[in-house]
Amino acid sequence: MTMKTIILADGAFPKNDNLLKLLREAEKVICCDGAAQKLLNFGREPDAIVGDLDSLPDDMKNRFKDRCFLSSDQETNDLTKTIDFCICQNLQEIAILGSTGLREDHTLGNISLLADYSLRIANICLLTDYGRIDAIHKSKNFTCLPGQQVSIFSLTPDTHITVYGLLYPIENRRLTSWWQGTLNQTTGDNFRIEINQGSLLVYRLN
Secondary structure, rough: OOEEEEEEEOOOOOOOOOHHHHHHHEEEEEEEEOOOHHHHHHOOOOOOOEOOOOOHHHHHHHHHHHHEHHHHOOOOOOOHHHHHHHHHOOOOOOEOOOOOOOOHHHHHHHHHHHHHHHOOOOOEEOOOOOEEEEEEOEEEEEEEOOEEEEEEOOOOOOOOOOEEEOOOEEEOOOOHHHHHHOOOEEEOEEEEEEEEOOEEEEEEOO
C-alpha cells in the first residue's frame, strides 16, 4: 500500500512497520501541530505544520517558519484544520496516522470526523497499528484477506444495511448501537456492504 500524502496527528506515534514505511516513503507528510516534533524525532522533516501551533516549541516554529500554517479557529480541531489545508492544496489521496492511542475523547472525535472528511476528499482513510478505517456513504465493495475481521459502525441509525461475503449475515438491518456490527469475519477475498442512505465506518483488522 502507498499513499501520496500522510497526515500525522498528535496522538500515539505509529509502531507498525508498514505504517513507518508509509511515513518514510510518502510524497508529503503534513503534521498537526505538535506531531511535527514526533516526526522529526523519527528522522523526517514535515512538509507542512498546521494548527493553532500551541503545542509547537518556539525553536521549531523558527526552524520551519516557511512551512507553518497558523489557524486559530477554535471551532475545529487541529486534524480538521489540516484536512482543510490539504483540500486547499488539492491533495486527494490521504492516510491519517497518529489520530488514536492517547486521549479517548480525541480518538472518538477523530474517528467520527472521518465520515465528514470522506465527503470532501476522494480517497482518505484512517490507519492505526491494528487496522484500517474507511467511511462510506453508498454501497461499496472491499478487498480483504480470507478470515479477516471486519467491524461496521453506523453513524446514522436509520440506515438499512445488507452485507455479502461476511460470516455473520446482516440483511436489510439497522444497527442502532455501535457494538451490533462488530467482530464479523470475511469468507473470501472480497466483501460488499449495501446501504440505502447515511454513513458507515468500516474497520478491517490488519
